[in-house]
Amino acid sequence: MALWQWLLAHWLVVATYLFIAVDVTLRVLGLILVPRNRRPGSALAWLLAIMVFPLVGFPLYLLLGKAQLPRKRREKQKAVNRLMRVRSLNIPDTALDDDVPSWLRSAVRLNRELGAFPLTGNNSADLEIDYDTSIARMAADVRSAEREVHVLFYTMGLDPATEDFFAALVEAAGRGVTVRVLYDHWGSLSHGPVYRAMRRHLDAHGIEHYPMMPIKPFRDGxxxxxxxxxxxxxxxxxxxxxxxxxxxxxxxxYDKRATIRRGLHWQETMVRFRGPIVSGMNLLFATDWYYESSEQLPEAALVAAPEDTSGTYECQLVPSGPGFVLENNLLLLNQLFYSATHRICAVSPYFVPDESMLSALITAARRGVEIELFVSEIGDQFLVFHAQRSYYTALLEAGVRIQLYRAPTILHAKHVTIDDSVTVIGSSNMDIRSFILDMESTIMVGGTDFMEKMHEVEDVYRSRSRELTLEEWRRRPMPMMLLDNLCRLASAVV
Incomplete structure (x- = not known):
C-alpha cells in the first residue's frame, strides 16, 4: 500500500524514468538487431527511424523489418523449389546458337541456378499493348479451353471491362473445364466492390479460387x-x-474514385506465348496453387507436350520473391546491364533501384552504352513517384535518356531490352519492393524477330513521351528536390 501511494505521489518522476529506460532499451536493441544480414542503406534508414522515434520506429521494425515468409511457409517454399527443380528436368534445355554472345550463355546458367527453369526453344510470342484488346484476347483463349484454365493476377475485379473474361471462365467451367483462380489478397481486396463482386461471381458458379498471401498476421504459426x-x-x-x-x-x-477524378488510366504490355515455355509457366502457377490450397497438381497435367513448336524464340522463366534465397530478378538485370555493349532500353512504372543496379546502369552509360529509361510523367503512388525522381540527376549526368510518358496515362509496362540480343519482360518493376518483397514472374526472351516487335513497342511509347533534359531537371523547385530526397530515404526502409 505504501509503495502504491508513493507511486501515485511521484507518478511523473516514475513515468519519466520509465520512458527513458524504454527509449534507451529500444535504441540499443535497434543497434543490435537491425544491421544483421541487411543492406547498409536499409539498415541506416531503419536505425534513423528508431533513433528519432524509438516508440514508433522499433514496433514498425518488428512489423515490417524482416522481408521473409514465416518458417512454415519457408519450409513449404523449399519443398516446392526442390520439386520444381525435379519437374523442370522434364523440360529439356535448348541449345543456343554458336554466335550467341558468351554473356548471354552466362545469363542462362545464372537463371537456371536461381530459379531452376531451363531455356526452351521453338516458342512463339505476340505482344499486345492495347488494354481492352488484351482482355478480349485472353477471354477468347479461355473460351477455346478443353481441359483446364489457370488464372493468377495480382489485382482482379469484376467490372464492365472484365465481365466478358469472367463470363468466359463460367462458360469453360460449365462445359467441364477445370478452372483454378488465384489473386493477391491485398492487391484485390483494396478495390472493394469489384473484388467482392468477383468473389460472389466465382462462388456462384462453383469455380475454385483462393486469395494469395492472405492478410492473417499469425498464419502458419x-x-x-x-x-x-x-x-x-x-x-x-x-x-x-x-x-x-x-x-x-x-x-x-482501376475502379478508384481518385483515379477516375484525375482521369488516369494504365498502359500495359502483355505477351501471349505458345511452345515449351508454357509448361514452365504452368509449373510456376502450380507452386502458388500449392501454397494457398495445399493441393499438389500432378506433373502430367502441368508439363504438356507443346502442340505448336513452329516458333523460333528461346525463352526462360525467372521466378523471384521472398521465398527465394537471392533476389533473382535483380541479379539477372544487373548481369545484363554489365554485359550490354551498345544499347539498354528499360520501361518501369516504379524505378527505385538499389545501389547495385544504379551502379550497373551508370557504369554502362559511362562506358558508352546508350541507355533509355521510360517512366511516367505523373505518379499514382506518392512515395515511390518522388523517390524515383531523386535518381534522375545521377542518371542524366551519366548520359541516360529519360522519357516521361505523358499524363494522364500511367505507363505500367515492365520490360528491358539489351542490345539486339535479349528481352526481359514480366511483372517485375525495377524497384526495391519487386526485388525483395513481391513474388514476381519474368521471362527472358531471345530472338531477332521478337526484338523487332519490342522496338516497335518502344517506338510507340517514345511517340507518347517527352524527353527530360538535365537543364530542365536542374531548374526544378528546391522544395520539390528536398521532398524527392526525403522520399528516397523512406523508400530504403525494407
Missing amino acids: AFQRPDLRNHRKLLIVDGQVGWMGSQNLIAAH
Whole structure:
C-alpha cells in the first residue's frame, strides 16, 4: 500500500524514468538487431527511424523489418523449389546458337541456378499493348479451353471491362473445364466492390479460387509482415497458351474514385506465348496453387507436350520473391546491364533501384552504352513517384535518356531490352519492393524477330513521351528536390 501511494505521489518522476529506460532499451536493441544480414542503406534508414522515434520506429521494425515468409511457409517454399527443380528436368534445355554472345550463355546458367527453369526453344510470342484488346484476347483463349484454365493476377475485379473474361471462365467451367483462380489478397481486396463482386461471381458458379498471401498476421504459426505480396500475372490455357506481362484483370482506371477524378488510366504490355515455355509457366502457377490450397497438381497435367513448336524464340522463366534465397530478378538485370555493349532500353512504372543496379546502369552509360529509361510523367503512388525522381540527376549526368510518358496515362509496362540480343519482360518493376518483397514472374526472351516487335513497342511509347533534359531537371523547385530526397530515404526502409 505504501509503495502504491508513493507511486501515485511521484507518478511523473516514475513515468519519466520509465520512458527513458524504454527509449534507451529500444535504441540499443535497434543497434543490435537491425544491421544483421541487411543492406547498409536499409539498415541506416531503419536505425534513423528508431533513433528519432524509438516508440514508433522499433514496433514498425518488428512489423515490417524482416522481408521473409514465416518458417512454415519457408519450409513449404523449399519443398516446392526442390520439386520444381525435379519437374523442370522434364523440360529439356535448348541449345543456343554458336554466335550467341558468351554473356548471354552466362545469363542462362545464372537463371537456371536461381530459379531452376531451363531455356526452351521453338516458342512463339505476340505482344499486345492495347488494354481492352488484351482482355478480349485472353477471354477468347479461355473460351477455346478443353481441359483446364489457370488464372493468377495480382489485382482482379469484376467490372464492365472484365465481365466478358469472367463470363468466359463460367462458360469453360460449365462445359467441364477445370478452372483454378488465384489473386493477391491485398492487391484485390483494396478495390472493394469489384473484388467482392468477383468473389460472389466465382462462388456462384462453383469455380475454385483462393486469395494469395492472405492478410492473417499469425498464419502458419508465426508473424507474417502484411506487405509481402504475390505480384505475378499469369494465364495458362490447356498448358498450350500462356499470357504474362504487367496487366491486371481490372478496368484501366482501376475502379478508384481518385483515379477516375484525375482521369488516369494504365498502359500495359502483355505477351501471349505458345511452345515449351508454357509448361514452365504452368509449373510456376502450380507452386502458388500449392501454397494457398495445399493441393499438389500432378506433373502430367502441368508439363504438356507443346502442340505448336513452329516458333523460333528461346525463352526462360525467372521466378523471384521472398521465398527465394537471392533476389533473382535483380541479379539477372544487373548481369545484363554489365554485359550490354551498345544499347539498354528499360520501361518501369516504379524505378527505385538499389545501389547495385544504379551502379550497373551508370557504369554502362559511362562506358558508352546508350541507355533509355521510360517512366511516367505523373505518379499514382506518392512515395515511390518522388523517390524515383531523386535518381534522375545521377542518371542524366551519366548520359541516360529519360522519357516521361505523358499524363494522364500511367505507363505500367515492365520490360528491358539489351542490345539486339535479349528481352526481359514480366511483372517485375525495377524497384526495391519487386526485388525483395513481391513474388514476381519474368521471362527472358531471345530472338531477332521478337526484338523487332519490342522496338516497335518502344517506338510507340517514345511517340507518347517527352524527353527530360538535365537543364530542365536542374531548374526544378528546391522544395520539390528536398521532398524527392526525403522520399528516397523512406523508400530504403525494407
